[in-house]
Amino acid sequence: LALTALFSALTISTHFRLVDRYWFQVDPWVLYFAVVGITEMARFALRRRERFAVVFGVLPILWLVIVHIAAVPGKIGDAQDFNDSGRVQVGPTHPEFLPIFEAVRDHTPPDAVIDYFRARTMTLLTDRVAIQQTSLDRIRERADYYAQRRGRDYWQPKLTMEQGLALGFEVVWQDANWILWKVTPPEAVPAGTP
Known part of the structure; x- marks a missing residue:
């Protein structure tokens, strides 16, 4: 499974048309294996200090949560501004289509x-x-x-x-x-x- 996750991440990230929506399918796996890997390395380095090993494994997730908490309000604001401007995204419900x-x-x-x-x-x-x-x-x-x-x-x-x-x-x-x-x-x- 770890190799599948890594190969999927490599394939998606090196494709000539990088499409973000494909990352949603592989992100949970990459994140899971990263946390498990970091936790195991910390457990080995800290010689059975379980609490510290878990903390080291959770730190990357905590960092991602903090980054997203900071970024999401701006993204939501951008979407609301777009909607309030009366514009319509290009898609099947666009007046031109x-x-x-x-x-x-x-x-x-x-x-x-x-x-x-x-x-x-x-x-x-x-x-x-x-x-x-x-x-x-x-x-x-x-x-x-x-x-x-x-x-x-x-x-x-x-x-x-x-x-x-x-x-x-x-x-x-x-x-x-x-x-x-x-x-x-x-x-x-x-x-x-x-």
């Missing part, structure tokens, strides 16, 4: 497969099967519709209006931020088109 979910509900059949850059969110909010692909070929093979965020290429392929129409895609709905394409499978595209 709501129209695409409504369009999918209104313009696609319940059994449609939608490609969207956050598939789980699309499935949750529209009750449609969603996939998350970055390859146009895979989208054409597996999806019925493609919900594209204009001007973005994060987890979605770059696709201009001209390219989409050349592929045989049909614009079902669009606004300033989104295009909902009806996907044409590769075998349905007339000969001579890409």
Whole structure:
């Protein structure tokens, strides 16, 4: 278990996209083994003075608690200031994202497969099967519709209006931020088109 915790911590901390939420899964293990290790080293060094060994093991936890007690009020204040300013975090309930979910509900059949850059969110909010692909070929093979965020290429392929129409895609709905394409499978595209 100790090696698993250390390997997990090493893997998470050296990943090119350091994402803090992954630390929550491994932190308790790292902390546990650190405390046990420090306690055992102190017990060995202090030759059976159990109370002192436990104190040495608990000191790192106490330090973390004090640091968090000092930092948490500021973080809570920042969150309250953000909420009080009327701003909305970018996410599925952001006003810019709501129209695409409504369009999918209104313009696609319940059994449609939608490609969207956050598939789980699309499935949750529209009750449609969603996939998350970055390859146009895979989208054409597996999806019925493609919900594209204009001007973005994060987890979605770059696709201009001209390219989409050349592929045989049909614009079902669009606004300033989104295009909902009806996907044409590769075998349905007339000969001579890409």
